[in-house]
Amino acid sequence: MFEIQPMNAETFRRQTRRSTVIIALIFLALAMALSTAAVTLFGEPGGDNLRFNVGGVFVAVLLMVALMRGTFWHQPWMAPAVYGWRLKRSLMSVTNVMHQVTAAVEAGDADAMKLLRFYHLGLSQMHELDGNSSDHGQLIREMEQHKARMQALGIDTEQTHLNPAWLDAVKQTPR
Incomplete structure (x- = not known):
């Protein structure tokens, strides 16, 4: 059961921006690290390594989904974003x-x-x-x-x- 909670709009926006930046930076770091690792392990020097770069990004996406569901979703710094998501989901169920x-x-x-x-x-x-x-x-x-x-x-x-x-x-x- 979802409950509407009083919330300061400015604080909400500031906190959701911060959590979005954190998630984006983690994804960026993961994507770069995994793409680099894939090219280093499986790529050819001077060859076409696009598929390994794309594979690294794809694995980063999967890893981020797992991190979001398993770890980040329950963190206090994500609470405003989770609340906003749950509010929108609840409204959509009525819509x-x-x-x-x-x-x-x-x-x-x-x-x-x-x-x-x-x-x-x-x-x-x-x-x-x-x-x-x-x-x-x-x-x-x-x-x-x-x-x-x-x-x-x-x-x-x-x-x-x-x-x-x-x-x-x-x-x-x-x-």
Whole structure:
């Protein structure tokens, strides 16, 4: 279950930039070292060693995937980037069934209303964290209208958790 957490946008962007630079430098070092090693071990002096260079980069990509999943993902310096990735994944899971969500909201389904409220809150935070204010005005209007409707029905508007059961229920509704 994903939960939206309060986060300072400037700090988030600074920390994600730092983690991106760290990952890029590690990849660059690995790719160069592995390509050099492949050419040294298997290449021909003065010959065409492109395939060994490409092979070294390919092995570096595979090694980076393993490092990301096994080691880096759980490091404190990666926490903001991991949070951003999880937020976007959660929002995408709602976006993928948005036509069903909106239909269920129109039909008065409380779980769909909670799901849409989570989506609005998450999308608002994503825009804030990414520094993207282009669609924020339209989103604010939609959020306020939906919030007012939820309040009128007595549904809690603080939906900071993505409950997978809400997604499952919405997916089961007829199209």
